[in-house]
Amino acid sequence: MDKSTNVLIVDDYKTMLRIIRNLLKQLDFDNVEEATDGQEALAKLRAGQFGLVISDWNMQPMTGLDLLKEVRADARLRDTPFIMITAESKTENVIAAKQAGVSNYIVKPFNAETLRDKIAKVLTHA
Amino acid sequence: MPDGLPDQERIEQAVRAVLSSLAGALTSTEAVLLGELEALGREVARAKSEIAALRVDVINDSHIPAATDELDAVVEHTAKATNEILDACETLEGLAPRLSGEAAEVVAGAVTRIYEACSFQDITGQRIGKVVAALKAIERRVAAITSSFAPAEAAPAAAEAAPGQRTEGERLASGPQLPAAAASQAEIDRLLASFE
Known part of the structure; x- marks a missing residue:
């Protein structure tokens, strides 16, 4: 997997952003940017070049699922690998995310190994 | 009369x-x-x-605001403590280049485990958010009861967002499940694989 990939992490909990950033750093991903909700993330995605999005679900004013739908509807962004990383663990949530085009789905609390495996999987298939 | x-x-x-x-x-x-x-x-x-x-009005005037303030303080304090822990971890990671191979690996492994454990703050924050939402729902219903029995004194109840105004993402966002009801990562992986 390409460790130079630009990664956008999206979460409304600053602490969670910091944890994911540090775990990514341990995996040698150094090009990491942050956003605290879907709208901010979408603006950054449209302004930049990102090879991976790792997003929480439950955020305001735009949720992770709504961000995913916007990404998949955007001709330039639609192929960007998108991992949902969330405490939403109900089957209907996973199905809705899959139908919206999620690349992989991690349920919180998660461990570093799961994060590494899912990133490797989606970047390999990208 | x-x-x-x-x-x-x-x-x-x-x-x-x-x-x-x-x-x-x-x-x-x-x-x-x-x-x-x-x-x-x-x-x-x-x-x-x-x-x-x-005196149901006391519930809305005092008890519920006090309870939500206490819960907000819990979130604030746990966030502060978690950030202190993360500061310490980052300091340890900064020392890693000066350690021998085995010691560096042990420290890195321990720091990773601390990072993983620190995600508790997000989960507890979301759980507390659900409790606050439940308290606010009780507050609205108490206000409705007070209003029907004493219209002159009742405070207007805050309106809930109509389901039709919410996106699918908002409608499905219900926060962490209790452990017994939550799907595991393995179950989610199987569900995702079933689409392929």
């Missing part, structure tokens, strides 16, 4: 007035029904008195 009387007395007077005006013209069934009506009126008046005595 005389003004200035308590509700209970006004209801009883009204029922007695109806009964006396109908005296002699009632069948036994109608008399029983009117008796039931009188008893019902007394029950309503008693319930109103009891609700007034409970």
Whole structure:
């Protein structure tokens, strides 16, 4: 997997952003940017070049699922690998995310190994 | 009907007035029904008195705001503590280049485990958010009850967002499940694989 990939992490909990950033750093991903909700993330995605999005679900004013739908509807962004990383663990949530085009789905609390495996999987298939 | 009387007395007077005006013209069934009506009126008046005595307004004015403030403080303190822990971890990671291979690996492994454990703050924050939402729902219902029994004193209840105005993402966002009800990562992986 390409460790130079630009990664956008999206979460409304600053602490969670910091944890994911540090775990990514341990995996040698150094090009990491942050956003605290879907709208901010979408603006950054449209302004930049990102090879991976790792997003929480439950955020305001735009949720992770709504961000995913916007990404998949955007001709330039639609192929960007998108991992949902969330405490939403109900089957209907996973199905809705899959139908919206999620690349992989991690349920919180998660461990570093799961994060590494899912990133490797989606970047390999990208 | 005389003004200035308590509700209970006004209801009883009204029922007695109806009964006396109908005296002699009632069948036994109608008399029983009117008796039931009188008893019902007394029950309503008693319930109103009891609700007034409970001071439900205090729940909205004091108890619920105090509870939500306490919960907000829990989130704030756990966030602060978690950030202190992360500061310490980053300091340890900064030392890694100066450690020998095995020691560096042990420190890196321990720091990773601390990062993983620190995600508790996100989960507890979301759980507390659900409790606050439940308290606010109780607050709205208490306000509705207070309003129906004492319109002049009732505060307007905050409106809930209509389901039709929410996106699918908002509608499905319900926060962490309790452990017994939550799907595991392995179950989610199997579900995702079933689409392929």
